[in-house]
Amino acid sequence: MSPIPQKKNLFLCLDAFGTLFTPTKPIPTTYAEAALKHGIAINTPEPATQVSSSFKSAFARLSSEHPNYGRATGMGAEKWWAKVIKETFTPFLDPNETFPKYLVPELLHTYSSRKGYTLYPDVLPFFRMIQHMKTHRIRHGASHGLWPWDKTIVGVITNSDDRVPRILSSLGVNMGPWHYPVLRAPGPKDGEYDIDFTVLSYDVGAEKPDRRIFAAAEDMLDQKLKAASMVGDEDFRAEEFEKVYVGDDIHKDVFGAQDAGWSSVLLKRDPNLQGGQGYGLKMEEKGEDIGEGGEVISETKLVSQVGSLLDLCAWPRQVSERHEISPVRYVYIKGPEEVSLEKDKRRLRKQT
Structure with missing residues (x-):
């Protein structure tokens, strides 16, 4: 099974193109x-x-x-x-x-605005849900059972130029004004954003699955927490956050995040479903095939898969409680960069 989340705070980063929006x-x-x-x-x-x-x-x-x-x-x-x-x-x-x-x-x-793109139907409901959970925590001093994280910080990590923040803003996403490598201290008029900051390959000089782009996001998290501490907000440290990345590309997003030391979730929407519905959480086993020269010919990694961003509510609970999960096996073939999908009829049982 995957590492079981033990931390109470969440640093959630999302891919943009194909995860939050798509061409009209x-x-x-x-x-x-x-x-x-x-x-x-x-x-x-x-x-x-x-x-x-x-x-x-x-x-x-x-x-x-x-x-x-x-x-x-x-x-x-x-x-x-x-x-x-x-x-x-x-x-x-x-x-x-x-x-x-x-x-x-x-x-x-x-292709710099909503004229060319459409937001997926689960995106704004997902951000509204997170904002509701944040408000619940402020009012009641505890996390909501549906979203078990005490504090949630959201970022975007994307292989793109500088248009992405403008596109998301035009689509109705409440964007924080900061992007790597600069994060200023919050001012008196700053509020809660759907996305706190963006990390663009254009600014980093490296694209997913390169670890440097995930390290850039970690740097932004550290800056944000230090800035919040300086103005008297809650005092958190970066190591207290579970780092999770969500995207639609098995290699660049899922495996790239895993190789950078993050947890990762594959977002694979069912085009036959309307309204952004999902199907809960699916997972698969982990293994590797090694060639005669010692190189990795193919690899099978543990993949958490959801059909909607709203399914992320089930991720920490189902993984931590080790519920029985319907597995899907993804095998990434290095070289031609092809991904094959094999549905496994077996089911993973509880492990002690």
Whole structure:
């Protein structure tokens, strides 16, 4: 079984894209529609497919020449994305055709705000639930049984440029104004936020599953607790917090967090369910396959899986009480970065 949570405080970090929000429609479709609107005709039976191929080529080239969304070479994210968009559509222009003036600004705006994204239906109810539990603790001096943590601090760790905080804010998430590496001391008007701070690969210079991005989040937690102590709020230490990361990618999110010493939860929504419902908690066993040269060919790690953010209420209780759990086996094959799923008909029994 996984390590049993013993700490009374929770440092909960979440992935963003695919965990909190998703494109309103497939991105290549939106790109193709915008191009047509601005006079670029993509004369193929499937314009979105052609745009997708061209986008991938442009993205790969710019990523190689100007890594980290252009930050590594001083270009910056906005200019970097502008070049990606221009290189995506230039192959579809006639020889004497000029690039449409407003196509780049439109797509930059679309994918920096709620215009291009939709919040998953369980996200705001989840944050409202946490705020309710925080209020209960303040009023009654004890944690609520549904959410057993005395204190909860929430962050976002994401492989992205600097657009994510703006996107989440536009979608109705109450965002704290801080992001790595700076966290100022709370002022008199500061209140409770849905997300206390964000940690972006753009700022860290490393992407999940690299341990450095999780270490950056730990640094932000330490800063926040020290700042709160300085202004007379509760005195907590970082080592008193259970660190949990939730995301939709088995390798970058789940295994990456585990390798950094965090607990992790895979969020795998059922597309057939409406309203963000889940199915409780599922887990799987742990094991490894070792090659002749000693390298890890495949590995099976303990994975806690939920179908909704609201299912996280069951995570500490079910794991700590060792309830019988329906296991799902995930095997990550290193090299081609493929993940296979094998449903195990066996059930894990109580262990003493």
